[in-house]
């Protein structure tokens with residue numbers, strides 16, 4: 001019997017850097033043949049497009065070959081079929097990486113991996129939670145008891161964040177380039193205080209994750225069936241020459257050792273937006289070419305006044321014939337040209353040539369009409 005294919009789940013709040021970290025892993029995959037499965041919340045497959053670029057791909061299909069693996073992307077309904085397609089190619093796949101949406105619980109994927117269709121073919125290797133460290137340090141994921149309108153937004157964000165940490169084996173502190181040692185220690189203690197079950201903390205300098213520390217951790221081997229709750233300090237990630245401890249459960253509390261351990265009452269919801277209709281996602285489009293600077297200022301201003309937590313999309317500008325990529329995490333907005341030869345976005349913009357630009361917005365109790373009006377006023381172009 002062939003041994004099951006290891007699966008790493010990469011979770012993390014909206015905009016924490018999951019796609020960026022995965023792109024880096026794909027580039028540094030060495031001889032490993034990776035299959036990537038990307039699950040998005042939002043109407044456009046933006047991360048899928050970006051990853052296809054990394055994977056040297058060129059067409060819009062669900063399962064996509066790249067020189068050393070394949071990439072699949074889709075919604076919840078296509079998760080099991082996509083995994084089964086990956087399974088059909090198991091001779092060419094060493095490891096599967098699943099990027100969940102920024103509002104997903106990894107538990108949904110964990111449960112499906114244990115289901116009858118997938119259990120014989122795949123084994124959970126580890127669950128990684130990527131953290132936007134500057135936002136963590138800026139109290140952006142804290143619960144609130146202010147009693148005002150911001151309270152429900154803060155608490156919803158904090159709940160998603162806590163739940164993602166709760167099921168993580170490894171927490172990756174990302175976006176740390178500008179942080180000093182004391183800030184990193186503070187971030188680490190905040191994570192420990194909120195999630196005692198986390199086994200490893202890893203620092204991702206320049207959004208780079210050490211491939212040896214991200215893949216092949218084997219934290220969920222079926223032979224370890226105990227589900228111990230012990231409480232010891234979280235350790236740092238091992239160095240490249242460290243061996244895995246034979247008894248992982250001594251490391252910390254809530255050691256998720258063994259797939260069987262996960263069958264006890266895991267949340268069955270895959271996404272927070274399924275339990276909490278306050279989470280909103282919509283796409284706004286414009287047929288006008290945009291000024292990069294005006295649009296950047298407009299999205300930044302809109303993110304200050306409306307509860308926008310994530311914005312991203314493809315735009316066409318009056319400055320160049322290329323497609324540009326807008327990325328916003330709260331009020332931090334960047335717009336840059338897509339690389340030469342990038343795949344055409346698989347969005348309305350490519351289906352309807354008159355649509356020049358489209359942006360996805362994700363937030364809590366976000367009002368589409370309000371954001372459209374702000375963008376239209378601030379850019380002097382119509383967004384709807």
Ligand SMILES: Nc1nc2c(ncn2[C@@H]2O[C@H](COP(=O)(O)OP(=O)(O)OP(=O)(O)O)[C@@H](O)[C@H]2O)c(=O)[nH]1
Pocket residue numbers: 012013014015016017018019020021047101102103174175176177204205206207208310327328329334
């Ligand atoms: N400065 C800095 N920016 C980063 C780093 N990692 C990611 N980013 C930026 O953060 C933004 C979001 O990154 P993504 O990789 O798209 O985040 P994500 O978690 O996949 O986002 P969602 O799928 O929307 O939840 C992008 O603008 C990235 O360029 C980092 O280590 N440092």
